[in-house]
Amino acid sequence: MRFAPGPSGPLHIGHTRAAILNDEYCKRYGGKFILRLEDTNPEKIDPEAYEMIPQDLNWLGVDIDEMTVQSDRxxxxxxxxxxxxxxxxxxxxxxxxxxxxxxxxxxxxxxxxxxxxxxxxxxxxxxxxxxxxxxxxxxxxxxxxxxxxxxxxxxxxxxxxxxxxxxxxxxxxxxxLYNLSVAIDDHLMGCTHILRGKDHLNNTIRQEYIYRYLGWDIPVFMHYGLVSIPESILKTSLIRQEIQKGNYTGWSDVRLGTLQALAARGFDPRALREYWTEVGIKSVDISFSWENLISKNRSLIDGGARRFFFVPSPMLITFKHESVLNAAIPYHPQRPELGMRAHRVLPEDGSVRLYVPEKDIMGSGDGSLIRLKDLCNVRLVDICRGVGEFAGNDISSVKEERGKIVQWVGTRSPPMEIYTPEGETLIGLAEEGIEKEVTPGEIVQLERIGYCRVFFNNGLKANMTHE
RNA sequence: GCUCCCAUAGUGUAGACCGGCCAAUCAUUCCGGCCUUUCGAGCCGGUGACACGGGUUCGAAUCCCGUUGGGAGCACCA
CATH class of the missing domain: 3.90.800.10 (Glutamyl-tRNA Synthetase; Domain 3)
Known part of the structure; x- marks a missing residue:
């Protein structure tokens, strides 16, 4: 079998159905996977694509048994x-x-x-x-x-x-042109099964003429339905322009539908494989479902994603307390074996200073009780000035009063920027120590924000995987 | 205009080839409830579909015809 893209740019989700399904057939039935780069239109070639496409396939988990380039032939x-x-x-x-x-x-x-x-x-x-x-x-x-x-x-x-x-x-x-070179290559390379999109239905009929003229055996043709991919930026020529103009950071900009972008966001390629094998090869036209893909990805990455606090729009609160406050928070509520992270909150001049999400506090009234998650209780005295008073460490009192439980970070917490696929940037403070504990590229869950792939570039940054 | 492909819930999918076991599967979304030191985590429940009209048959999601709807092609692109 073969996967035969034109080297006009890197691969995007639109390519993944053909790549994965062909690969999946090869793996299940012992076939050979041929990557063939179809570069017979000199006007639509990106020289870098000759490198990027095999890399993209490699990330996808596709095993290339053989690679050819049409311009060699x-x-x-x-x-x-x-x-x-x-x-x-x-x-x-x-x-x-x-x-x-x-x-x-x-x-x-x-x-x-x-x-x-x-x-x-x-x-x-x-x-x-x-x-x-x-x-x-x-x-x-x-x-x-x-x-x-x-x-x-x-x-x-x-x-x-x-x-x-x-x-x-x-x-x-x-x-x-396409139909001639494809028929010749498919036959000479020994492709017995051709799996491609329904848009090639007429091309199949054309190519069959060539097979018959030359007395070649006609392979098994399979055509899956058309996929429409909503809310995605896929057109390589357009992306290239915008990258040159500086509107995207590159092919891996999280707003794009390229595989490089999915990788940068921390997608697990197995999610794509599960998704496409479930969709199968039937010839109904479908619309790609981010929702279903994300759901598969979530269940793949959740177990390994350590939880951390992130406080968007931080607001400072202070309350009087003389001694040290200790917090031990599990990295993963369902997986205690991943351990805990410990925080010591030290008072200065008899006062504790912490940041909490503005939104969580502004919605409460003066006098209400809140729980700083895994740390202690605080009764809000003067919300506008961020003043509270220590209210013990008994979680049950908060539950009785139905107080809010909020995330918090210390005064030495690192600022962090999170880039979302929608093109937004979330700015806030991440949990102290995260910059030391997390390895670059690690996927974590910032609680109440979503799964993110953390990296360092002039400070602590993260690409949002999804919620 | 001509030709081809397709039609099950919001999305995707099983069932169709070999009609009855289908008052139609599973996943996801959505809505409830439970659990939980706020996880888009887990558990339980619910809403929701065979495009329409004929025909064949004792019996049709399944076979046949038509209609409607969606998609593709009619490139010196792939």
Missing amino acids: FEIYYRVTVELIKAGVAYVCTTDPEIWREMKLAGKPVEDRDLGPQEHLERWGRMLDGTYSEGEASLVIKTDLDHRNPAVRDFIGMRIRDGPHPRTGDRYRVYP
């Missing part, structure tokens, strides 16, 4: 083309494309079509040697002009393009 395409011309099923067309198209729709042959193999062989030579200039001639594969489906009638197999190719320079000027 011009001679093969040329050789098969000659065969097709000799067989009288391909012709070099010099008719104006506009007219060629009209004739085709009308089901009529252009003059060139029936000239005979010898003439076309000569013309083919003139395509290769530069006698014909770009746009003047192209190689057409014959099908049936009276085919009831107009989309299937004669299609272009080779065209002339003079601009340089990032890999082959100006060594070749005649480029194969």
Whole structure:
């Protein structure tokens, strides 16, 4: 089987269904996974993609058994083309494309079509040697002009393009088009099963003509339905522009739908695999569900995500207390084996100073009791000035009064910025010590915020995975 | 316009090939309840679908036809 993207940029979620499902079939039935980079359109190539695509697949957990690049295979395409011309099923067309198209729709042959193999062989030579200039001639594969489906009638197999190719320079000027190169490669590389999107249904019919002309066995074609991916930025050409303008930080900007972005957010690639294998290969058109993917991802990462406090819009509160306050908080409420983190809160001049989320406090009235989670109780005296008084350490009194339980951080807590996929930046204070305890790239759960992948870049930062 | 593909709850999916075991599965979302030192965590419960119309049949989500709806293609893109 094969996965055959054009190297126009890095992979995004739109690519993952084909990549994962092909890989999954190979793994289940002992098949071979071929990555084929289809770079026969020199205008739509990003040289970096030759590196990025295998990396993306690697992150996805796809095992590449073999990798080929179409621009290494011009001679093969040329050789098969000659065969097709000799067989009288391909012709070099010099008719104006506009007219060629009209004739085709009308089901009529252009003059060139029936000239005979010898003439076309000569013309083919003139395509290769530069006698014909770009746009003047192209190689057409014959099908049936009276085919009831107009989309299937004669299609272009080779065209002339003079601009340089990032890999082959100006060594070749005649480029194969999708249907010709794909049919040749799929057969020569021994693909017995082709799994691709339903948008290729007509291409399959075209390619089958080539198989029949050359007496090749026709592989098993499977076409899954179209996927519409909501709320995602996927178009590589557009992303590239915006990166250049500085509107995105790069291909891994968390707002994007690239695999690099999903990786930066801390997605587990197994979530994508589970998602797509559950969706399967049926040919109904579907809309991609972030909700379902996120749910799968959450259950994969939750067990390993240590909990930490994060206080957005911090507000300082003070209360009188002479002695040290100690807190021991489990890293994961369901997994005590992950241990606890300990905090010592030291009073200064007989007063304790802590930050709490502004929103949690402003909603309470003067005189209400709150619980600083895992630390102690405080009765709010003057909310506007952030003044409270120590109210013991008995959680039951807070429950009786139905007081709020709030997160808190100490005065030496590091500031932290969290970048969300929606493009927002949450600014606040993270729990003291987190910068030492967390390894870069670790996925944690900031309680009441969501899962985040922490990193350091001029301070403590995090990409939001999801809630 | 022509051709092709498709149609089960908000989303995805099982059941369809081989009609009865389907008063339709599972997951997710949503809504309740329980639990919990605030976790979008766990447990329990609930709402919610066979697009429509004919036909075949004792019996249709399942087979046939039509309608409607959605999608794709008719490129010198892949």
